[in-house]
Amino acid sequence: MDTILKLDNITKSFPGVKALQGIHLEIARGEIHALLGENGAGKSTLMKILCGIYQPDEGTITIAGEVRHFTNYHDAVAAGVGIVFQEFSLIPYLNAVENMFLGRELKNGLGLLERGKMRRVAAAIFQRLGVAIDLSVPIRELSVAQQQFVEIGKALSLEARILILDEPTATLTPAEAEHLFAIMRELKTQGVAMIFISHHLEEIFEVCDRITVLRDGQYVGMTEVAQSDVSRLVEMMVGRRIENSFPPKPPLRTDAKIVLDVKKLQLLKDSPVLSFNLREGEILGFAGLVGSGRTETALAVIGADPAYLKEIRINGTTEKLSDPADALRAGVGILPESRKTEGLITDFSIKQNISINNLGKYRSLRFFIDQRSEARATADIMKRVGVKAPTMHTEVATLSGGNQQKVVIARWLNHHTNILIFDEPTRGIDVGAKAEIYLLMRELTARGYSIIMISSELPEIVGMCDRVAVFRQGRIEAMLEGGEIDSNAVMTYATAGTRGAAHEHA
Template identity: 65%
Template structure:
């Protein structure tokens, strides 16, 4: 159904696509894989008419096509669910689904009832419950994701591009999305699926195309490769185990456990009838926070920092009792948060790397009380970038031009530059490719070896098991168990996360 041949694209002196080929058949789910910056999104923007190629050809059903706008691509049967939501927050689902395609009477009046029926029919096809009459900003992130998918289906797309559609969904919602995709596949729709979760590729996809550094690497059937081979194709090298060994950190943590409690939460309760959370964070360890979505992991951390209400909160750092009224006080005490949504809460993406790393650090660059020592700021920023391995032309590059992994490293660099004692990583590798994941994991291990203490919140059980020295398991808004040593297994964690047993352990 779709054939891309020799697609090339340069942005100024930077070559983004180097003659990429790709074929997608009707009635198949075709995975498009590659690291962040490999050219996947640019290729899809060319397919959807948002970006014009410098060279190459697009054919649909054997006929050459050239799209100068997204509307032309839509007319040809191409629909895209973008990684970043393209919804207008204060319009309802119906208005978003029919945006720029409103049904009107001969007098120009909106046929609202007809549009609502059409929207309801598509939502029913997806098998989800979504309020059609409220602004989409009041819907959950998962519901907004399904509105995006419904918006593409409303176009009656024959070629559907799904760019990281599962990043914000729970496992149950992912399975439901896959059920919808299988139904579309049976109807002959060609689906291009982009995901960093390789296990999803083997579950839902039929064939794979891999890009690396803007160049075509290979295409193959899913059953012709395993996960290790896919990773090697994507990053150009084998990654035998993306999780660094725990041994050195675990030994150091065990030896210092008695005297080196950096942070202790004696009791923290988010609301009545919720479990009372108690835990210790030791010097040089990674303490995992695990649990199902909605179990209270992020809310507990935010309450600890004074950014979320709590019924009661009692904590201390190095034995000194503290109570944070707001995150600024936690920052002064040496606690840095890498938030779940780095683009919305962790970065000012339109600012350069320099200013993002300098945020919260301007006090130490003051000169004469009123002015900043720009030389010291630049030197400190460059040192922080080198330390965490930010890949960018220079410190003046805008953050929104960086890959997801490098954006995450910019947030890390800010806190390292601020001399934190405790780093809280909330979903540290969400939306990051496998190569960048391995780099983030290595950085975390290096930090603990240098004496930092880390709390890691993650919804990915392999990540929790592979990286955590100990794990606090959450259920119903609080910690119900703490596991360590040989007990840090996916089975043990899920047993506590899904059962009603309460075991409070430091």
């Protein structure tokens, strides 16, 4: 094997936590190597060590037979290591060329920028990737997929021979993901070694050669993709078998109280008029392709986005819901798709994030907070939702994705909401934590909470929802319930609409 990268006995500790212990990773030139593990398993820490962001306490990094010591990110780049972060590191007001050469602009002998040369280099890289990128417009005007390809082009412009792809398909449509996989296969033929991090196991089997699994900061093992299967990988990641990650559904209650009744909702003057309701104790799914109007509908309901026409009743009372504050007062909370940027203040502690929407109830004097009362309430609700952390004072940024999501849920429970909107609730969360989130959602509905779940994952929609509103081109094409909910029906309505679905099921 022509080994390009070897990590041996990598160990790293932070105050009170041993993040990595004796990790081994070996990758061949031109190999796509999956790195798997639950959130908190140590994947991100290991990649930050490979990129020079962290330095290991013990162990060696060997690239092309030479032992390397990285003191910073630039050392890693100089050695041929590039990374495409899960959270984009692009400047939205600069164009693709400016982003690619930021901090290392090409200049002539007089110190003037060689804009033409940089543009030609960028164009050649995107031609190599087989993607069309408008090099003259700001990054913010490009699609998410195009921004993803700019990130990859930026890494390749650094002449990376080892490319780290951290959840690169998280925001891509299936077609865009397939294009990315085609690019990865082409880079493989060019000798680029890739480390691929993904929570979607089907992607691993589609594009990767070998897999290394981490668990609790330790090396579990390496396996060939051709010699493995999903159940074996899950058992390696979580240390146990997960036979069924979805809890059983309760019997469908068509007579349950309607807690949210959207009589009329029209986002724009010429857009379709929507109507739907949510029953007490149920999970109503919003399914459909990206751009079908699922999230836009939910945001319009709570007043985060404007609506041309809106008539809504909550528990039988007509509510205006002009903004999210109105929705919160009416008992409606939302767990946004981007929990790190919209759902949490990551520099704050768990306690601060849970209490921030409801500090008034802990007020002891006019300007003071009863810290003991706040701490007792925080400890109680952390236990109820199963947040795993050293203390309530732990910074949210240090938590795994699953625990961050539980903190967002805890905040709304602390505010006595009874209607929760979950937008992509398990995006970026590992299989073990997903099962915990699913169980928590079912526990909430058993206690009388009502949930709208927006999800792009069909198994999640089918496995969790009591009813499903299928969106297509801004309208609700079908409302499925009970035994009607299956992958074929959802996809038929989402892609072909009512006419195509009628033909399909005729």
